[in-house]
Amino acid sequence: MSTAHEVMAADTAEHNWSADPYADALQAGHGPLFLRRGDGWLLPLDVERWCAPADAVDLRILDRCEGAVLDVGCGPGRLVAELAARGRTALGIDISEAAIAHTLRLGGQALWRSVFEPLPGEGRWNTALLLDENLGIGGDPHALLRRLAELLLPGGLLIAETVPVDVDERIDVHIVRGADAPGTAGAPLFPWARLGTPALLRYARPLGWCAVDQWAAGGRCFVALRSRSTSSSAEPPKSTAVISSQRARKPSPDRPVAEG
Template identity: 75%
Template sequence: MSAPPATALAWAAADPYDAALRAGRGPLFLRRTDGWLLPLEVERWCARADAVDRDVLDRCEGTVLDVGCGPGRLVAELAARGRTALGIDVSEAAVEHTVRLGGQAIRRSVFERLPGEGRWDTVLLMDGNIGIGGDPDALLERVAGLLRPGGLLIAETAPTDVDERVRVHITDAHATSSAPFPWARLGTRALLRYARGHWERDGQWTAGGRRFAALRNRSASSSAEPPKRTAVISSQRVRNTSGGRPVPER
């Protein structure tokens, strides 16, 4: 299984993104080809989990995979609670920041082979990450393959009722830009439309001006593997600094 190259490679090579994460501040934007800018909340992402984040984490079940974990505030908070959690991100700076906070993370795309496929209890798509790859159908299918049957997806949706697929750049205040890549923006209604037939709605809510939806995986994943004992990830790009339980081995 390979990553959509335009998305994964653009984020991985996005110097403005890595620079902002290492500095812990923006400004940073997603810029559409028509010039429209979407501000990225770098300062919030680089801070510790806030009350809205902690409420989301309270809803998580069992082992948690944070897709597009960014600088790792959610993975670190879960680790501090003694929960089994792994973050994945294509940005080296994001993975390094997550590990410094005490979480586990690996540098990888969601569309590449991942540890624990078919056995995760919860997958998180926060901070607009439902847009990864620019194809909501493909992303939801992939997430279903990561979860155990009956597993939980919690996604943060756009604050407005939007359903768009666009090409964007990551850009900073100095107009330094990444290569263009596909992205999607979905409101809750749009996400629920894409989820019909394969997912069960498990809830939706608004908190702190942010919107969320929970979906439950209906059926067994074709990529699920036989149950194995829990083991530490063998990747050299992962360190268990949390003192918590290890994440499932692939």
């Protein structure tokens, strides 16, 4: 027969997992983890790949990056860490505190912040990355692409990962750790989008983005775009000191998450 202490410990463990299944999956380094729509539709999230070192497909993407790199929705930070190991100026941003902590442990620079909040180096980043389902952030591709154009230098490079089929979908989802996991029914819904390459280009062109390449590798699809070019004398972020001074928790833009 279970003691009261054992029952309380089990309840606490279940509550912690259900409160943030994404954070628990990052800590464990694996799923199962899904985005779940109200009708029960499930999109599996590739936690194992996100938590592993950058693979061959990732490395080819990073080879394309120019200058200072902003990784939007950096997750556990494999790409930022790889760029840092190469001596590149790079910053990851994510709304998950657990993801930011993981990135910092890997040696990458990262901020606990939304892409729609004020960021260091606005208008001076050379490259932005929008990989690993992150084209869906905010559920509004038009707003996301417009915001990225604000963050990049004129003529800056965006590398985005698209869904490998022609889809243009805006949905409300929540994160669950399994199809029938207890304790997830009340998880908060948030807006998300899923775009194939044709849909991304339809949103991008009216905003001045120009597609410069499209490719597929490892079962994944990618598009490289350049933002509208205008004259500008702004200099790109050059020093990791500029970035490290901005390591912040989301509620307090100037307080460090972890000491460098």
